[in-house]
Amino acid sequence: MAESYRRSQWSNGLFILPYLSVFIVLLVFPLFWGAWLSLHKVDLFGPGRFVGLGNYARVLADPVFLQALRNSIVFVLVSVPSLVVLGLFLALALNKTTRTTSFLRGLFFSSSVLSVTIVTLIWRFVFIPGDGLLAVISEQFGVQPVNFLSTSGWSLFSVGVATVWWCIGLPMMLFLAALQQIPNDLYEAAALDNASPWRVLKRVTLPSIARTIMLVTIIQIVMQFQLFGQAQLMTNGGPNGTSRPLVMYIYEVGFVRWDVGKAAAASEFLFLIILVAAMAQYVVSSRKSEASE
Amino acid sequence: MSMDQTTYRPEALTGNRTLLTIAIILSIVMMAPVAWLVGLSIKDNKELMLGTESVFELPYTLANYVNILYSSQVFGWFFNSLVVAIGQTAGVLILASLAGYAFARLEFPFRRTIFVIVLFGLAVPEQAVIIARHQMFNWFGLHNSYLGLMLPGLSSAFGVFLMTQFFKAIPKEIDEAALLDNASTLRIFWKVLLPLTLPAQATLGIFTFLHAWNDYWWPLISATRKEMFTLTIGIASSQTNFAQSEGLGFLSAQAVFASLPVLIVYVIFQRHIVTAVSGGAVK
Numbered sequence: 001m002a003e004s005y006r007r008s009q010w011s012n013g014l015f016i017l018p019y020l021s022v023f024i025v026l027l028v029f030p031l032f033w034g035a036w037l038s039l040h041k042v043d044l045f046g047p048g049r050f051v052g053l054g055n056y057a058r059v060l061a062d063p064v065f066l067q068a069l070r071n072s073i074v075f076v077l078v079s080v081p082s083l084v085v086l087g088l089f090l091a092l093a094l095n096k097t098t099r100t101t102s103f104l105r106g107l108f109f110s111s112s113v114l115s116v117t118i119v120t121l122i123w124r125f126v127f128i129p130g131d132g133l134l135a136v137i138s139e140q141f142g143v144q145p146v147n148f149l150s151t152s153g154w155s156l157f158s159v160g161v162a163t164v165w166w167c168i169g170l171p172m173m174l175f176l177a178a179l180q181q182i183p184n185d186l187y188e189a190a191a192l193d194n195a196s197p198w199r200v201l202k203r204v205t206l207p208s209i210a211r212t213i214m215l216v217t218i219i220q221i222v223m224q225f226q227l228f229g230q231a232q233l234m235t236n237g238g239p240n241g242t243s244r245p246l247v248m249y250i251y252e253v254g255f256v257r258w259d260v261g262k263a264a265a266a267s268e269f270l271f272l273i274i275l276v277a278a279m280a281q282y283v284v285s286s287r288k289s290e291a292s293e
Numbered sequence: 294m295s296m297d298q299t300t301y302r303p304e305a306l307t308g309n310r311t312l313l314t315i316a317i318i319l320s321i322v323m324m325a326p327v328a329w330l331v332g333l334s335i336k337d338n339k340e341l342m343l344g345t346e347s348v349f350e351l352p353y354t355l356a357n358y359v360n361i362l363y364s365s366q367v368f369g370w371f372f373n374s375l376v377v378a379i380g381q382t383a384g385v386l387i388l389a390s391l392a393g394y395a396f397a398r399l400e401f402p403f404r405r406t407i408f409v410i411v412l413f414g415l416a417v418p419e420q421a422v423i424i425a426r427h428q429m430f431n432w433f434g435l436h437n438s439y440l441g442l443m444l445p446g447l448s449s450a451f452g453v454f455l456m457t458q459f460f461k462a463i464p465k466e467i468d469e470a471a472l473l474d475n476a477s478t479l480r481i482f483w484k485v486l487l488p489l490t491l492p493a494q495a496t497l498g499i500f501t502f503l504h505a506w507n508d509y510w511w512p513l514i515s516a517t518r519k520e521m522f523t524l525t526i527g528i529a530s531s532q533t534n535f536a537q538s539e540g541l542g543f544l545s546a547q548a549v550f551a552s553l554p555v556l557i558v559y560v561i562f563q564r565h566i567v568t569a570v571s572g573g574a575v576k
Contacts, residue, residue: 231530
């Protein structure tokens with residue numbers, strides 16, 4: 001009986017068989033099938049003909065794709081630093097265990113458990129012209145607010161505000177965990193030097209959590225490149241596609257216009273972006289284990 | 294900051310009063326939109342049509358919540374979400390426990406290679422496989438079915454990864470003791486180790502449940518018939534034309550109603566959720 005614990009046996013593999021079959025059928029196969037589709041002209045009515053890199057060429061020549069790619073990059077460039085800075089700030093402010101801080105931590109994290117549908121509904125009720133919370137407040141001051149959701153430039157910004165509101169819990173929690181790992185003697189040494197709080201932050205705190213800052217940044221890049229629901233529900237990509245992100249482009253090409261091959265090609269671009277970020281995350285994570293060994 | 298402290302706790306530097314005050318102000322800003330939503334939900338729809346400033350004035354009513362009881366649609370969606378989320382959670386727990394145990398404790402051919410490939414699966418975004426998955430589910434007629442809504446979530450490698458870590462954390466001596474009693478591999482898994490992973494099961498279970506309950510992307514594509522919508526998709530569909538049809542108050546009440554289960558789960562299991570979400574992000 002004990003043999004199966006000491007020797008490598010095929011029968012032991014039975015334990016992973018259920019998951020492995022699901023993994024192969026629902027993840028590995030679709031990954032390759034998607035790549036195959038991206039090389040074919042396919043529509044709703046069955047398999048098409050081989051077109052080589054034709055779909056990729058069509059995607060790259062599509063101004064709508066280029067605009068969506070640009071939107072996604074701009075969105076990542078604005079939302080990720082906001083999330084990192086705000087998350088770090090909240091972690092620093094709440095890094096003391098009292099009843100107030102635990103309550104506030106719980107509160108700042110609570111929005112993360114809501115679904116995108118609820119989050120966008122809440123924010124549409126803030127931004128809608130005339131009846132929204134913002135409009136009602138500005139009327140008190142006699143100001144007429146911009147129509148945030150349908151003014152180009154502002155629409156993507158509004159989506160960003162809702163996103164930061166939705167996602168702020170995770171960066172905060174990760175930073176809090178990192179702050180608690182900083183050894184106390186570092187602070188004691190700083191205290192002996194009579195260092196100012198600002199100096200301690202710069203010389204002790206930030207360098208000690210540098211790896212976490214990097215990790216949080218990469219995680220957020222991966223997450224925010226996958227922006228979809230907020231944009232679709234709040235602005236529907238408008239006006240004139242100025243808030244349409246990459247994933248929404250894939251959705252529209254694949255499931256509204258049913259140009260399956262082209263959508264598959266576009267999703268390979270997204271896959272590539274995420275893959276590069278995931279590798280960066282792996283490199284950063286493994287650097288820590290080297291350091292600790 | 295006072296310098297007369299004998300021990301210089303890190304909190305003294307980071308958790309100071311000014312920062313805390315700003316955090317409290319931020320928390321009020323953060324909660325204002327939620328308060329607004331709740332306010333809208335307890336106002337009469339006709340009154341809101343005349344102007345939403347009336348949220349700040351009496352009278353309030355629970356009529357919108359009562360109306361949910363009469364809207365079979367919302368309840369149907371609620372039921373669908375429940376079936377899909379519970380089914381997916383059960384599936385993930387079973388698959389991930391079996392696989393996690395094997396990866397952590399047993400030897401079999403290609404164990405390392407398979408584990409690395411599974412880990413690679415963590416890097417695959419759902420959007421990259423969505424086109425192919427949609428076609429496959431079409432071949433098997435799985436769209437607009439509970440099974441079709443549940444299945445994709447089972448392929449997530451996160452659960453396997455998490456359970457492997459948990460099984461590894463259990464001291465090996467426990468298996469050894471059971472081996473002396475001539476227990477079989479299956480018995481050690483089922484009777485000895487599995488009960489020890491209950492906290493882990495709770496963490497992974499709650500995480501999976503929330504994830505399934507909130508999922509938007511797959512149900513949007515797979516559930517096209519209104520009676521197969523999950524709550525997330527259903528509310529999104531009534532949201533798109535809220536101005537004309539049901540009224541702000543009723544829509545707000547639906548949103549509050551839809552968030553209640555996750556918020557209750559969150560309040561009870563906050564610690565588990567934070568562990569799971571942070572663990573999932575860092576991998």
